[in-house]
Amino acid sequence: MNYKSSRGGGLTVAGAEAIRSGIAVDGGLYVPSTLPVLPVPTGTGVGYIELATTVLAAVLPDYTPEELRQCSAAAYAADKFDVSDTVPLVPVGKRHVLELWHGPTSAFKDMALQIMPHLMSLALKKTAESSDMLILVATSGDTGKAALEGFRDVPRTRILVFYPSEGVSEVQRSQMVTQDGNNVGVVAVEGNFDDAQTGVKKIFSSVQMRELMAKKNLKLSSANSINWGRLAPQIAYYFSAYQSLCKTGKILCGAPVNFVVPTGNFGNILAGYYAKQMGLPIHRLICASNDNNVLTDFLRTGVYDRNRPFHQTISPSMDILISSNLERLLYHATDGDTGKVSSWMGQLNATGRYAIDAQTLAKIQATFWADWASTDASLATIRQVWQQQRYLLDPHTAVAWNVAEVYEAQTQDVTPTVVLSTASPFKFADTVLQALLPDQPVSVDASLVLLTRLSELTGWSIPSGLAGLAAKEVKHRQKCRVDTMPEVVAYFVENRLDSSGK
Numbered sequence: 461m462n463y464k465s466s467r468g469g470g471l472t473v474a475g476a477e478a479i480r481s482g483i484a485v486d487g488g489l490y491v492p493s494t495l496p497v498l499p500v501p502t503g504t505g506v507g508y509i510e511l512a513t514t515v516l517a518a519v520l521p522d523y524t525p526e527e528l529r530q531c532s533a534a535a536y537a538a539d540k541f542d543v544s545d546t547v548p549l550v551p552v553g554k555r556h557v558l559e560l561w562h563g564p565t566s567a568f569k570d571m572a573l574q575i576m577p578h579l580m581s582l583a584l585k586k587t588a589e590s591s592d593m594l595i596l597v598a599t600s601g602d603t604g605k606a607a608l609e610g611f612r613d614v615p616r617t618r619i620l621v622f623y624p625s626e627g628v629s630e631v632q633r634s635q636m637v638t639q640d641g642n643n644v645g646v647v648a649v650e651g652n653f654d655d656a657q658t659g660v661k662k663i664f665s666s667v668q669m670r671e672l673m674a675k676k677n678l679k680l681s682s683a684n685s686i687n688w689g690r691l692a693p694q695i696a697y698y699f700s701a702y703q704s705l706c707k708t709g710k711i712l713c714g715a716p717v718n719f720v721v722p723t724g725n726f727g728n729i730l731a732g733y734y735a736k737q738m739g740l741p742i743h744r745l746i747c748a749s750n751d752n753n754v755l756t757d758f759l760r761t762g763v764y765d766r767n768r769p770f771h772q773t774i775s776p777s778m779d780i781l782i783s784s785n786l787e788r789l790l791y792h793a794t795d796g797d798t799g800k801v802s803s804w805m806g807q808l809n810a811t812g813r814y815a816i817d818a819q820t821l822a823k824i825q826a827t828f829w830a831d832w833a834s835t836d837a838s839l840a841t842i843r844q845v846w847q848q849q850r851y852l853l854d855p856h857t858a859v860a861w862n863v864a865e866v867y868e869a870q871t872q873d874v875t876p877t878v879v880l881s882t883a884s885p886f887k888f889a890d891t892v893l894q895a896l897l898p899d900q901p902v903s904v905d906a907s908l909v910l911l912t913r914l915s916e917l918t919g920w921s922i923p924s925g926l927a928g929l930a931a932k933e934v935k936h937r938q939k940c941r942v943d944t945m946p947e948v949v950a951y952f953v954e955n956r957l958d959s960s961g962k
Contacts, residue, residue: 468802469484487805495734498738508696540564560697564609567887573611596682600628601776611643611683620646621644623653624656627776629890635925669946673953695738701719718746719745721745722749748832748833751835762821833858833863854891860880886923886926893914896918
């Protein structure tokens with residue numbers, strides 16, 4: 461099984477090379493040439509480590525099963541997750557919630573970014589790469605901390621994270637700016653996530669930056685979901701959710717299931733699409749957006765138009781207008797027509813807009829359904845679910861829950877539904893308290909203090925990774941403009957130690 465660029469340029473490569481390089485030379489994303497079909501999970505089931513090994517072995521055949529088992533065991537070890545089953549499936553009313561936030565940073569990004577550094581280290585060996593890697597990350601909140609934690613002091617790597625200065629929660633910011641590690645850097649960017657992501661993409665395509673990297677014996681790669689090594693591990697938790705439904709007798713093995721996914725960059729829900737292509741009986745993938753509803757409009761009309769107001773919302777990890785992973789879906793929906801994909805991406809870059817043909821849209825809509833939830837609707841959903849079910853939703857999961865209700869009301873679809881929960885509610889304690897106590901003032905600046913208040917109000921425990929944030933030393937205070945990001949990278953290359961302290 462090999463990988464090629466979604467835009468048709470460059471060579472066909474094995475999985476290790478796709479992971480090592482992160483993005484194709486023509487700016488496209490690596491996509492699998494074929495996808496193997498796996499057996500449908502049954503009620504007997506296996507542990508998450510074994511399940512992840514099976515899924516990754518199917519899509520990364522140039523890694524041995526034993527290598528992948530070791531990677532999975534290191535990533536999903538019991539001391540890194542606060543529950544024994546890694547990704548518990550919790551019944552909440554008539555739906556099920558897949559809790560993806562029990563890892564060290566309390567966000568779903570841990571499911572990929574705990575294993576990706578291990579895959580990257582092996583990729584360097586498999587490709588006989590002599591250069592060390594500089595991992596560049598643009599984050600809308602959770603990816604940054606998860607990547608920093610995953611790559612901290614990993615041999616032969618350095619990692620630099622850019623986050624929007626006003627576009628993350630106080631807890632998310634505190635997690636990043638207090639990060640330990642010889643090989644890590646964190647910088648606030650004036651602007652929103654799309655600005656930071658565009659800046660990182662330009663750095664990847666810069667000839668001058670590649671020349672500087674070569675002089676320092678470094679090569680660039682990414683920990684965002686544009687890297688196949690970040691996306692592939694996410695396929696496993698869809699299989700895990702289905703296995704849990706079978707194991708508990710909620711469905712018969714082989715019966716269809718719907719997944720509702722809060723998403724901004726489209727990677728989380730795209731992993732579900734790959735799971736469906738690999739044989740998982742998924743009926744609908746329901747794309748849930750917040751006020752930045754560019755994906756909702758696209759999946760309904762086939763027109764992608766980022767030329768619209770950008771909204772800073774209570775679900776900041778979804779505050780995105782350029783959904784990078786959608787490019788991969790377009791490749792598959794056009795049966796690998798790289799000419800079309802390249803043309804659409806060119807139009808997006810030049811005008812901020814493109815429109816796909818009716819046939820491609822019909823293929824996409826056969827699987828995907830989309831809607832969005834406003835800030836007010838999300839707050840009301842958090843409050844309603846707590847009052848009725850005594851279950852806490854973070855604001856991103858609240859978007860998904862709200863959209864699930866709309867979908868079921870409009871379609872009368874009674875297919876069993878799994879809502880993907882992407883972050884601990886304590887990462888957004890100020891917002892959750894605002895929802896639960898609408899008549900009481902909540903100070904955003906006191907978010908770290910509010911963790912205790914939320915715990916006392918609900919009886920839920922503060923995740924261990926968040927409990928001590930207020931006392932941690934701030935180690936990263938740098939800020940920059942989008943246009944000075946290349947200079948920041950150059951300074952980091954010149955001055956930051958690698959994982960060995962050199």
